[in-house]
Amino acid sequence: MTVDEQTRTEGPRSKRRRILDAAIDNFGGVGFEHTKWATIADEVGIGQTALYHYFESKVHCLLTIMSNELERSLERTRAVTAEVSEPDDKIRVAVAAAFDVTAREALQERILMSHQDLLVGERSSQREEAERQRARELVREIEHEWAALLKAGMDAGVFAKQDEVVLARLMLGLINGVWRWYRPKGAHTLAEISDQVVAACVRLVH
Amino acid sequence: MTVDEQTRTEGPRSKRRRILDAAIDNFGGVGFEHTKWATIADEVGIGQTALYHYFESKVHCLLTIMSNELERSLERTRAVTAEVSEPDDKIRVAVAAAFDVTAREALQERILMSHQDLLVGERSSQREEAERQRARELVREIEHEWAALLKAGMDAGVFAKQDEVVLARLMLGLINGVWRWYRPKGAHTLAEISDQVVAACVRLVH
Secondary structure, X not given: OOHHHHHHHHOOHHHHHHHHHHHHHHHHHOOOOOOOHHHHHHHHOOOHHHHHHHOOOHHHHHHHHHHHHHHHHHHHHHXXXXXXXXXXXXXXXXXXXXXXXXXXXXXXXXXXXXXXXXXXXXXXOHHHHHXXXXXXXXXXXXXXXXXXXXXXXXXXXXXXXXXXXXXXXXXXXXXXXXXXXXXXXXXXXHHHHHHHHHHHHHHHHO | OOHHHHHHHHXXXXXXXXXXXXXXXXXXXXXXXXXXXXXXXXXXXXXXXXXXXXXXXXXXXXXXXXHHHHHHHHHHHHHHHHOXXXXXXXXXXXXXXXXXXXXXXXXXXXXXXXXXXXXXXXOOOHHHHHHHHHHHHHHHHHHHHHHHHHHHHHHOOOOOOOOHHHHHHHHHHHHXXXXXXXXXXXXXXXXXXXXXXXXXXXXXXX
């Protein structure tokens, strides 16, 4: 499918999607700091003025990538855990789903982990701040979702009793920390890592 | 003790130390991006030209804070684990030591976690790049140190056999992830968190 055909089929949203994809590949590849905004415009084949219509700054685009990835991951967790009923199975499928990602989603996770500091301080731009608030709200929802899974297992007498909010954060730290060091051509495949993380998380709850 | 007396007693190094302390308090408080280099100079009571003698940029100072904290934490791990002999005890004291920190060390850890992206891309400045290389080498040494503790426990038949390098990274992700969300006046004290993390890490190895 040519770019023109793609635009006709998917409508105007596809340009925004193509900007985001180009940004993910560049931020995740050479890094946010080293990515020129003009490179993104060139790759998508639009002018910088048109680019600013979609994202008012590189930071605005980065924050959007971060909250999109948080939303995708939250929805995925909810979908896979709804399909099983045992507390242990819910943890297993949730953790496995965290690593069952496309190459681009893996990059998004890496970008998300590398730029956590952006979520801390208030942004002076309104659109950046709105996206930062969205990301922060999603972080809270994700923590809440995992804490609820853990609490249900504790209440059912299957998991050892402990503070479920702290445990959820520790587990998410363990899972998300992988994106700091995982590289597609590294010594460990994502499937190997996934298996070991699933086993680790099952250990954590008992 | 006046500033002049301090300089006389501790020698010229103390000024570098005071710059680093002011930078830690500001980067950890209002954030790196929002800290003005001139504020650091003012707080230490030196001119910006003198400040540049110690650190050629805010990034150079930040990278120095990061590698200093990595070095402190590595030395601490080595010191406390050398004092006990059982594999479980080594893990317990190493994890507890990670949270037995001063308020400023806690800020350094938070700064370290928030700026991991700086360690990825090569710096064009020679002094920044030297500090980045030092930090990266320390990250490798820390992973190696923890993997060795885990391997020793596996070889002794005390810990369950698994890939010790991946496990070390997962454990460090779980431990260091705390600095993302821990706040001195938050719902959980560092002592409570420390106890739960020690218990979690003991679960991870068995």
